[in-house]
Amino acid sequence: KNEVEQSPQNLTAQEGEFITINCSYSVGISALHWLQQHPGGGIVSLFMLSSGKKKHGRLIATINIQEKHSSLHITASHPRDSAVYICAVPFYNTDKLIFGTGTRLQVFP
Amino acid sequence: DTAVSQTPKYLVTQMGNDKSIKCEQNLGHDTMYWYKQDSKKFLKIMFSYNNKELIINETVPNRFSPKSPDKAHLNLHINSLELGDSAVYFCASSQVGGVETQYFGPGTRLLVL
16 A cells, blocks of 8 residues: 555546545655646646645645645636646655655546 | 756667666755656656765665766666666756655656667
């Protein structure tokens, strides 16, 4: 079992829908990363958060350290949001990032 | 201005060959990484360097040898390439370690025939 689990693995949505992607982890951490991998392959860091909530445009990330759970929300989804979203945690706060298996999101017009 | 660059972007080679992938970052970061993304798109860390010093070597075969000539560069040399080495290799950098935002290079798609 992977130390970082994401759900769902695949997600399709109509443009405008509210999207939620979940991430649960089993190791002790002080921060969690959300990454976006574009269809072309490039990886971009969206958020790094250690508590509460962060917002960037239509993207919102929340984390509950006690429950070892984080969510990534996309409001008013758009076809350009179609990508793979990956959560990652530093293994017991070392340099070693452990990645989830990713959630493939497709947003249709 | 590309923050983290990798060369080449694509690499097609025969089994048994030796190849290198280069990575450079112009962000002034102290820590650099190599990740491997397999055919199932699962990312896994291979190495991390902090200020030219190896910090993580994640049970990678000896055929893989990272080299950091200075803290802005981290190259990956692979000897005796095998079919299973086919993957996308990403370089990344961050200011400190896993608890800081990481910036990824565009990836190098390696195909071993």
